[in-house]
Amino acid sequence: MxxxxxxxxxxxxxxxxxxxxxxxxxxxxxxxxxxxxxxxxxxxxxxxxxxxxxxxxxxxxxxxxxxxxxxxxxxxxxxxxxxxxxxxxxxxxxxxxxxxxxxxxxxxxxxxxxxxxxxxxxxxxxxxxxxRVARREAQVRDEASRRVGQVRGQWWATHRGAISELKRQDRHEEALDLLRECIAAAARVAVALDEPPTVWPTEQAAVILRKVKDAAGEVQVLEAYVASLGAHPVPDKIAERLAKARVLAQRP
CATH class of the missing domain: 3.30.70 (Alpha-Beta Plaits)
Incomplete structure (x- = not known):
């Protein structure tokens, strides 16, 4: 007892x-x-x-x-x-x-x-x-993110296939233009959801800029992503790529 x-x-x-x-x-x-x-x-x-x-x-x-x-x-x-x-x-x-x-x-x-x-x-x-409250809040947040995450009339992530095809065809400027719009949309979604922006469009832009030997442009796009993280930690892959891009940008 x-x-x-x-x-x-x-x-x-x-x-x-x-x-x-x-x-x-x-x-x-x-x-x-x-x-x-x-x-x-x-x-x-x-x-x-x-x-x-x-x-x-x-x-x-x-x-x-x-x-x-x-x-x-x-x-x-x-x-x-x-x-x-x-x-x-x-x-x-x-x-x-x-x-x-x-x-x-x-x-x-x-x-x-x-x-x-x-x-x-x-x-x-x-x-x-x-x-139920959490589900309703998640639905509201999802709807809000969908509204701000549009690029050219579609959810930004639906452009992944088009971006991959542009990269395959070496149409770098077109791919970068679309990626910049996706980066901006991902940042808006991050604000709506109070979470870190999806890194994929930034990574893809950095890959293209490295390929076309635009180190300064790569630094710019990576630093913009780091700034958008706020208090969130910087992914190791982004930190490493940014460090290397900064070295390349200093070369004559």
């Missing part, structure tokens, strides 16, 4: 899926509200198991109570055995077991699932409201 007066029972048993959650929806709702999860989620908890010999449907019935809320019952096929273990608990203590509680509030109607004797492995806790 621990300091809280709880005695773990059902140890060594496999998980038990509780029953009757759909008949206890108000209690489930109050429990998740107590947890600050009004739209539900997944929560690890301690379930108290309380025999209910006066239950008119099953004299072996065992209630599942979590933080004072009666949310389910032990299934009938397990109730007698679990109830026997509960009655062996010393007076003044309460039978307890780890539990995983899943609940979802959709259109004001709660659905729940309580798993008893749950070890928690592979089941991180979740807050569905926080997840």
């Amino acid at each position: 621990d300091r809280s007066g709880e005695v773990l029972v059902c140890e060594g048993r496999e998980s038990i899926e509780a029953v009757g959650e759909n008949y206890r929806r108000p209690a489930v709702g109050r429990l998740f509200a107590q947890w600050g999860m009004p739209e539900g989620g997944v929560k690890m908890a301690t379930a108290h198991l309380v025999p209910e010999p006066t239950n008119k449907h099953d004299r072996h019935a065992v209630k599942v109570v979590i933080e004072g809320h009666h949310v389910a019952y032990v299934p009938s096929e397990d109730a007698a055995g679990v109830g026997h273990q509960c009655r062996k608990v010393p007076r003044g203590a309460v039978a307890a077991t780890p539990a995983r509680v899943w609940g979802s509030n959709e259109d004001g109607e709660w659905r729940a699932r309580v798993t008893l004797v749950f070890d928690g492995e592979g089941s991180p806790e979740r807050d569905f409201r926080a997840e």
Whole structure:
């Protein structure tokens, strides 16, 4: 028995899926509200198991109570055995077991699932409201990035194939013109998403400028990328290329 007066029972048993959650929806709702999860989620908890010999449907019935809320019952096929273990608990203590509680509030109607004797492995806790807010925010950010990331009427990254083909044909100036537009679009997207700009268009521009022996231009495009990073770290590949470009730019 621990300091809280709880005695773990059902140890060594496999998980038990509780029953009757759909008949206890108000209690489930109050429990998740107590947890600050009004739209539900997944929560690890301690379930108290309380025999209910006066239950008119099953004299072996065992209630599942979590933080004072009666949310389910032990299934009938397990109730007698679990109830026997509960009655062996010393007076003044309460039978307890780890539990995983899943609940979802959709259109004001709660659905729940309580798993008893749950070890928690592979089941991180979740807050569905926080997840939905995060998804909505991600959608808004994605839509904003799509608006600012256009180049010549398309999402900037769709021009990768055209740029590769221009490079293959040694049409360097055309490729650089398109890359500069992609670099600017990637920078706008980075601001919208509050993240480092995608490095690909800068790398491609640097490769072309190195090929045409425009070291000063390569330094310029790489330094502009480094400046756009702000507090974000400079990728090693960019730092190395910039250092070499600076050396080449100093040569007569």
